[in-house]
Amino acid sequence: MNGTWKRRRISEKLAEKVLEVAHQHGYIPNRQASALRKNRSGVLGMIIPVYDNRYFSSIAQTFEKLAREAGFFPTITCTQRDPELEEIAARSLMSYGAECLICVGATDPDAIAQITKPAGIRTINLDLPGTQAPSIITDNYTASFELTKTIIERLDLDDGQRTTDLLFIGGNGNDHNTQQRVKGFVDAHEDTGLIPQDNFIQICGYEADSTETCFSRFVSENSGLPNGIFVNSTISLEGVINWFHKTGIHRLNNIPLGCFDWDPFAALLGKNMIMTRQNVPEMMRMLFKEIASPSSNEVTQIKAELVM
């Protein structure tokens, strides 16, 4: 049934008969038994934080397509940015015979690599880098630098003003991406001869709720809106937009708003929306290159694109 009948010197006549009967009976091979015997499942496992934003859903969708085309069986699991769930999911995928584990935006990619290593299962990091496995990520620093520059250009600054009053909001202080984006944010200021203010960098998590709360607090403490906003993901953007929705969505038009991540509807909100679109197709191409021919534990950075 698996096509090896020629090599096994089965006559064509018999082979055809068997295939015919199998077809009539609706035979479907048992890949679990096959995997058990061959010690090769063809399963590619992926853990991903969530599905419900364009960046991650696009990763999931492209991954499935390419995996299937390469003859693999893709299995994706979303883990809600919960390190514990990430570990459970990783073990679960290993139990189900995954040959390779792709960790997307994992809270602690190295912890997962430690789990898979003894079992001889490869790990590849996507979106967030680790040290125990090859990583494919966006060039966050450059993209953030450019996004910040573009926002600053649109700011209506007074002559001689030394600060921008530009707010960076959202993200997780422990993750590499947020760190690099803050770095790009700060450097873009300094490159323009400006000084970013400490309290204008608000790392309050990615979630919409916490970002909304944080933004609300910021506005009241600052007694007013910042001159511009850098939002660190579309998830956080939901929080910011919610705040504007509640307090007067029209005010969105008066303020340059940059967002690291892209969403087709969000891109059309306000007149001053600038979005960073990460190059998912290219990231996935690199991923499957890595799957096909393993390399060392290096970090590959992919350029992102500015959408205005």
Next chain:
Amino acid sequence: MNGTWKRRRISEKLAEKVLEVAHQHGYIPNRQASALRKNRSGVLGMIIPVYDNRYFSSIAQTFEKLAREAGFFPTITCTQRDPELEEIAARSLMSYGAECLICVGATDPDAIAQITKPAGIRTINLDLPGTQAPSIITDNYTASFELTKTIIERLDLDDGQRTTDLLFIGGNGNDHNTQQRVKGFVDAHEDTGLIPQDNFIQICGYEADSTETCFSRFVSENSGLPNGIFVNSTISLEGVINWFHKTGIHRLNNIPLGCFDWDPFAALLGKNMIMTRQNVPEMMRMLFKEIASPSSNEVTQIKAELVM
């Protein structure tokens, strides 16, 4: 290792020792072997058209969460609304031992039920109904009726005007949902004493591109915008919004726009956006009820909510 040692009269001392050693060696049970032997994999398969809109991604996310909580191993596959891919994916999931197959928005759910039936694998339809398996869907008719009514209320109609010049756009003429939504659309007109015009119902597929093309053609043939628009999914909405973006996004503010499906950013576009939010949590609750205790091949309809 699977906890049956008590039933098998193994002494606690020995059991502890074995568990200890297994832990030290990083033992992970092989679920494929277990599934083979027990003839029970714990795998729940789901095929879904796409991930990249809020409705489907929210289904995928909730499904995974609930499946894991119920002790299953969820496996989701997106099939791009391609009937051939749907069949391949279904067979693939069966090969990997799925115990139950959930078909979300499947082009031809009955065809899939026919494949799984001989193997004794249950099928449950979600979003789009079938006749060969239980189905859990949104009450499309009622939701469409209400959405249409709301749009009509916002229209600026002349006294004595008998038509609304309200455009229905997007969807697939063969699918049950589109049919029911058109029915609700028409009945809402008639309920108000109005007559919907034939050429104001444009079923041009769900894709953003085809909807944009269709809308563009409609506007030129109609020599102007319709008085209001009913868009049959957020995917189609992308196409409509793209058209507005290219031709002057501000015009969006002058026209009541209803969309069957919800997106947090789209909801804030224009001043007249009305969205139908399908009740995903409730649908998923019903799904797992059905998984736990199989019923007959009936269609369960879930009410949707209007978001303005």
Next chain:
DNA sequence: CTCTATAGCACCATCGATGGTGCCAATATA
């Protein structure tokens, strides 16, 4: 007509987990 080669197939161990069965020793009961 004998010997060799090969086509064509049957048979079996194996992958890891699982649960039934069998066996021995310790304990309880008469």
Next chain:
DNA sequence: TATATTGGCACCATCGATGGTGCTATAGAG
């Protein structure tokens, strides 16, 4: 002390696919 009971474990067939090995009948060589 003899018998019955049970605790504690070892052993093995089984799930389905796979590939190695062994056997037989036929074809070809001499």
